[in-house]
Amino acid sequence: MKVAIIGVTGYSGLELVRLLKNHPKVEIVSLHSHSQNNQDISNVYPHLKRIIDLTLEEINPKKIMATADLVFFATPSGISKDLAADFSENNFPMIDLSGDFRLKEIGAYEKWYQKEPASPAILSKAEYGLADLNSEYSSNFIANPGCYATCALLSLAPLVQEKWIDPDSIIIDGKSGLSGAGKNLSVAAHFEEAHDNMSLYKMNSHQHIPEIVQQLKSWDKSIPAIQFSTSLIPVSRGIFMTSYLKAKRKLTTSQVHQLYQSFYQDKPFIRVQAENQFPSIKQVVGSNYCDIGVAFNEATNVITVVSVLDNLVKGAAGQAIQNLNHLMKIPEITGLDFVPVYP
Amino acid sequence: MKVAIIGVTGYSGLELVRLLKNHPKVEIVSLHSHSQNNQDISNVYPHLKRIIDLTLEEINPKKIMATADLVFFATPSGISKDLAADFSENNFPMIDLSGDFRLKEIGAYEKWYQKEPASPAILSKAEYGLADLNSEYSSNFIANPGCYATCALLSLAPLVQEKWIDPDSIIIDGKSGLSGAGKNLSVAAHFEEAHDNMSLYKMNSHQHIPEIVQQLKSWDKSIPAIQFSTSLIPVSRGIFMTSYLKAKRKLTTSQVHQLYQSFYQDKPFIRVQAENQFPSIKQVVGSNYCDIGVAFNEATNVITVVSVLDNLVKGAAGQAIQNLNHLMKIPEITGLDFVPVYP
Amino acid sequence: MKVAIIGVTGYSGLELVRLLKNHPKVEIVSLHSHSQNNQDISNVYPHLKRIIDLTLEEINPKKIMATADLVFFATPSGISKDLAADFSENNFPMIDLSGDFRLKEIGAYEKWYQKEPASPAILSKAEYGLADLNSEYSSNFIANPGCYATCALLSLAPLVQEKWIDPDSIIIDGKSGLSGAGKNLSVAAHFEEAHDNMSLYKMNSHQHIPEIVQQLKSWDKSIPAIQFSTSLIPVSRGIFMTSYLKAKRKLTTSQVHQLYQSFYQDKPFIRVQAENQFPSIKQVVGSNYCDIGVAFNEATNVITVVSVLDNLVKGAAGQAIQNLNHLMKIPEITGLDFVPVYP
């Protein structure tokens, strides 16, 4: 399988390069960037020196379709919605890591992204690709989920699908490392601001809220809304998420734990922790795992779900490759079976 | 006012020294430690060289009562409950930064601290000293609040006292820097474990839970329990707390903001942020401030309260000095009116 | 003494505000900024809320001279060289924290700063103010030393003044936290680049090289040049400097230590460590101290000097206030006698 990557100079694009370099069934044939054409990627990113010997090219869909079998979009929101047109016309396989094709409801993209949406015709072809819970796609155009959305959906799927919780009670407190803020300079990502600090951003307005709700509703249409917060913590990679949910009835931690164990037992990348153990970010950094721990509090009837993932792998490039494996109909762990980088 | 500090080699004790050094009405007359007697404190802590010229002494209550006017306990839990006896007998002024005298309910201390409690006679003399909401004490023996408890209580006081929220809906997601874990070596506080990482600890079992509930119940006895989580973030000083509460009726962010503004307008150390602004840890580090921002979410009926403080100052030594000022009946900002260390 | 601060929104300017707030003999009467006029400083910097109640003003020398007794320039290089003209004409007291008036040799400023220099007439009035080694100034216009230069000069002064070292052997390896890189956004100061990383910048071209050499030559004109490197380390505040010098003759660590002890015994802000002890950054953060440790290696005849300081205090605002104290002929520790913020 020959692939091209558009938007390779962002962190998700770079992570695709890192992971695909060792994928046994994939060859990267071209790298594309809006801004730094004709430069060797290893000049722009010295960590790739002597490893990746490719020059950044402009984005030419015809040329890409002539040389590659699939294209990844690792672009910021608002780019692939236009770029996808040529590829879609030719029914060319695409995996989009941006948010442009995730929201199906009319008006939702405009509301949450404050941008013009993709054309309905192309949007309708894209399939939302939560890779750990889907493996058979009807489309060859995958909208890869957002990092927070992936973490939230994997955290809640068992409880929502089994309808164990009050649909009105979902509270998700998400924390992300700075790689989630991307490569672009900003005050919030300035070392002196982010280091030794923590801050909340996009109060009640993060663009992953509608993405999470859309998927939760597909599992239980009685869910009306979610309370979802996002904060920055001074780590490089990683999402740490704490979700709070009112149980419909009295439970025990053990019962909740067993639900998760059995729900995820065949999912290679979801590692439910031992009972009364909770994951930390470092145990998944650099890997495609999402690790989950659960507890039930008798005093409050609240289930707490603690989940972690590497936002650039499971939350972006790793899941995209898992989706590629699904499209190729090869084992989903292919090229993704490496050990987290600890410590 | 001459003061002695017991347990000075811990982080809270050191912070008392740092802050009292520049207090215009207080002189430190002696420093006491279980473990490092007869050493100059500046040999143990080189940052104090040429500044504090005192030798660590053993803990001799009689001698302390002969030379000082008040004693601070900056000891771990389980120490002052015994040490306080001699001082209490003589009605000698005490401010205890540990948790030994905070819980009034019989059995609570044993349950949450897994230690023998203080004697009921002495316990009954101690007054819980949430310094920003109390200024007139009937006792000269103050139980200084815990760092998380201070942050939670200041976050919730307006909503609970005004009964704007569903008493059954309180969810508090607290995050602390590593200074909160203290000076003692532990795996969780090993640099390679804590750096670039985040982890949850004491799931549903943190000892500040009963302390918070006890105080909340004094404001609204209908509150049954709270959901309270504590996680470690890789910062040195600071608590970042996100609290979620179901409003009893439809509100606006503006209404909630006005409640907080008016509730705290005369409190010098509580800085309610401008509407739709939320505090970050760095804006309070090294200072006695607790900064608070609020929002109301129409989709979920949830009020989110974001609050920050420096756990060693407002959450320990600073609040203790504020309580000292209350006992001395001098302005509460005396010796505490300095600028946070930013950046 | 009433002072105005120009360039207050940079980190050095903010640190002047923090420190002067508690200076017993100084009142800040106005704050000035090129870019954010008419805003309350506490809107721009929330850590100052309820503490500093001043509005940012444009830079009007006449008005400043009418209301203040002295002006601080906390501007980037290239600003004060022009701004100083009006003040200089009126012989108005100035302390310049930038590099514009430090280099006396013709052509040096242009070469190292790549900018037009100040006019020779004004430049000749400025006196280099290494505050710990000078206390009597003949001018009321002080060029405050650079952060690295301060650390290097205090590290080397005893050895150079006593001519114990080979003048051709000076090697200085300086490391700085990111506050030294300032408030302006840059790739090097992007969290994802700086965190968990270390990098060297300005190889053999840092603008503090000529400043250090100029001062060393004033102590020993036989010094021809220095080898001086600067690297970024992922800390907020602090310089950590390791200097290597060939001894002219066989020495012992004890002899070198005694030289430093006696050289600095009357200097309140220079703390020579106990023999065979070496300082770390944290023991000076937030304070005006420079802590120094020394060692002699018999195998190589090399003296190693380890020195630390807070670049925003001793390396900028603290030293500037010490110079202000010198100008006011009051004890140099006035307003600067606080405890470092540890941990």
Next chain:
Amino acid sequence: MKVAIIGVTGYSGLELVRLLKNHPKVEIVSLHSHSQNNQDISNVYPHLKRIIDLTLEEINPKKIMATADLVFFATPSGISKDLAADFSENNFPMIDLSGDFRLKEIGAYEKWYQKEPASPAILSKAEYGLADLNSEYSSNFIANPGCYATCALLSLAPLVQEKWIDPDSIIIDGKSGLSGAGKNLSVAAHFEEAHDNMSLYKMNSHQHIPEIVQQLKSWDKSIPAIQFSTSLIPVSRGIFMTSYLKAKRKLTTSQVHQLYQSFYQDKPFIRVQAENQFPSIKQVVGSNYCDIGVAFNEATNVITVVSVLDNLVKGAAGQAIQNLNHLMKIPEITGLDFVPVYP
């Protein structure tokens, strides 16, 4: 090739597991630990859950020799010197990551490690394995170099072998992340001490000094000694080293750069940077690369060499695997050709 790992619960041992997991020619058959026998390694280290399904075993040389083809020692110093005896007797292949078999001179190990040395008979069988500069070993018992030593030797090899520098002028300023301090708890590695801090340790007494000198002397016996310092920087993985050397004659940066380019052109893991570019730690983290940049200063006649590596990979487990590849006579990049984890 079947391998056993002794001391697997330390950071170097864990890194061997991480890297060998994806080595196409190697199978890990057993893991051994002094302290945690009979536990699943994934219980001790949750990042290995569902990946490594092995139980920690006690250290039984006979059993290891019966099931494995080679043994790695990833033990602290002072362990393998005794453990090696049984394996040595049977001429069983060993790679020792500790310092026990690196120093050949009589008395050196005792002096620098303050421990009893290995028996001379076994010591004489061990061959020092600087993997990038050696590929043909005469022994099957490799003493894997230390992390600092690897970085220093790769930094200096071209200049020393070509005799371009004054042998008496070598000054090496090494900085290491905290993974280099290991898994054992210590004050220096306590988060509150190490974070936002920098400190020098083992002044003139680091045990890698004799290892570096021994190898340098083998290249140029006129080298008498080196000045070598080691400091801790608040990063997880990585060594950043700045070396200063007096050139014997006038040079240009370009000449020095060309020497390094040609010296290392066939070495797959040594990446000489483009002229006037200098590496940072992040560009090698998680990988087996050592990246090097050089400069010549006309004012001082000093060559500066800046080098970086991941102390757990190139400085330990990666180099050990490279040595394993050498022993197996397969391409040295086998199992090591992955992309650094950036950002």
